[in-house]
Amino acid sequence: MDDGYHSASELQFEAEFIDYLQHLGSVKQWSYEPDIKTTDQLWANFADILFQLNQDKLDRPLSAAEFGQVKKEISVLTTPYQAGQFLYGLNGRSQVEVDTDDGRHVFLTVFDQRQVGAGNTHYQIVNQIMRPAKITGKRNRVFDTTLLINGLPIIQIEEKRDTNDVDQALEQMHQYIAENQYSDIFSTVQILVALSPIDVRYMANTTSDLFNKALPSSGKPRLMSASRTGGSSLTCSSPFRWPTRWPPTI
Numbered sequence: 023m024d025d026g027y028h029s030a031s032e033l034q035f036e037a038e039f040i041d042y043l044q045h046l047g048s049v050k051q052w053s054y055e056p057d058i059k060t061t062d063q064l065w066a067n068f069a070d071i072l073f074q075l076n077q078d079k080l081d082r083p084l085s086a087a088e089f090g091q092v093k094k095e096i097s098v099l100t101t102p103y104q105a106g107q108f109l110y111g112l113n114g115r116s117q118v119e120v121d122t123d124d125g126r127h128v129f130l131t132v133f134d135q136r137q138v139g140a141g142n143t144h145y146q147i148v149n150q151i152m153r154p155a156k157i158t159g160k161r162n163r164v165f166d167t168t169l170l171i172n173g174l175p176i177i178q179i180e181e182k183r184d185t186n187d188v189d190q191a192l193e194q195m196h197q198y199i200a201e202n203q204y205s206d207i208f209s210t211v212q213i214l215v216a217l218s219p220i221d222v223r224y225m226a227n228t229t230s231d232l233f234n235k236a237l238p239s240s241g242k243p244r245l246m247s248a249s250r251t252g253g254s255s256l257t258c259s260s261p262f263r264w265p266t267r268w269p270p271t272i
Contacts, residue, residue, distance in 0.1 A: 031183040035219055036166060039181065040147055043169075051145050052169070058148045064207050065093060068173030071144050072118075075172065076130045085123050092118045092130070096174075099209040102227040106212060109133055109174075133172055146170040156202040163203055168211075175208050178227070179215040188223050191216035200230045 043052050058067055072092065073083045084092070095118050099105040109116050114135030120128050137143045148170060153163040169177040178198075180191035195214045198204060204211050204227065215224040225234075 032181055035183060036149060036181050039179075039217065040149060040167065043147055052147050053145065054147045056149075059150055060152050061154075061207060064148070064151065064170075064173075064175070065089075067146070067170075068207065071173035072130055072132065074144075075132075075142065076128075079128045079130060084120065088120050088122055091120050093206070095119070096209060097206045101229055102204075102212060105210045109176075109210060109212070110135065132174070144170070144172050146173070153203050153208075156205060160201050163198060163201070165198075174210040176210060177213045177215060178204075178208075178211045179217055182216070182218045184219040186218065188216040188218050188221045191218075192223060192225075196230065196233045199228070199233060 040054055044054055046052065055067065058064060069084055069089050069092075072089075073080055096108070099108055109132075111117060111133060115131060116133040117129040117131050120130055122128060133143075146169070147167065149165075149167045151165040151168060153165060155162050165178060166181050167179040168175045169179070178195065180194050182188055182191050192214070195216070211227050213224060214227050215222065228234075
């Protein structure tokens with residue numbers, strides 16, 4: 023929801039959707055993190071995961087100065103395509119460079135495409151993330167549901183109750199783009215999903231001037247078996263490969 027107001031029916035639908043995502047498949051892959059509600063908490067979660075993924079190079083979590091270098095590298099991504107290139111990395115491995123406090127220069131792995139959908143990849147669901155206004159005069163925003171892979175936001179989902187057109191959710195995300203809300207840790211968002219109990223639309227994240235919500239409806243939400251690359255509609259502006267069981271019920 024754009025300003026934090028949610029009807030009871032929308033909140034119920036969101037809760038049911040999150041519960042559904044947690045129980046996809048025979049193995050629980052997606053974990054719900056109900057205590058993450060702010061950008062700072064998202065960064066802290068990512069820092070924890072980055073340490074877990076790189077214990078062969080790190081003997082302790084990154085200091086504030088060290089992690090500041092990571093935040094800067096991600097925050098300078100200005101387009102979803104740049105973000106996709108970062109996520110795919112070199113030969114399928116995305117890394118960030120850090121000058122450690124003890125004088126070392128290390129390359130820390132963020133994504134390894136060989137591990138997506140398996141291995142030690144972390145899949146998380148967060149919701150109701152509070153986003154302060156990025157442009158003076160604009161409103162604070164609250165993102166409905168966000169799917170994180172290895173701690174970074176990859177799929178942004180806005181839900182509407184069945185009496186509302188999902189186009190409203192797409193237009194809402196268009197406003198987020200225009201207001202620079204997909205910045206800092208959210209600069210990595212690759213897929214936008216508009217969802218209601220009776221309809222769903224999705225598109226690759228893009229810039230405000232290229233945003234086009236004139237997409238065919240996917241009809242009533244259902245479980246979709248996506249290919250490893252996610253299909254042409256999901257990869258038209260991103261080289262990042264998607265897990266074989268990516269979660270939106272579309």
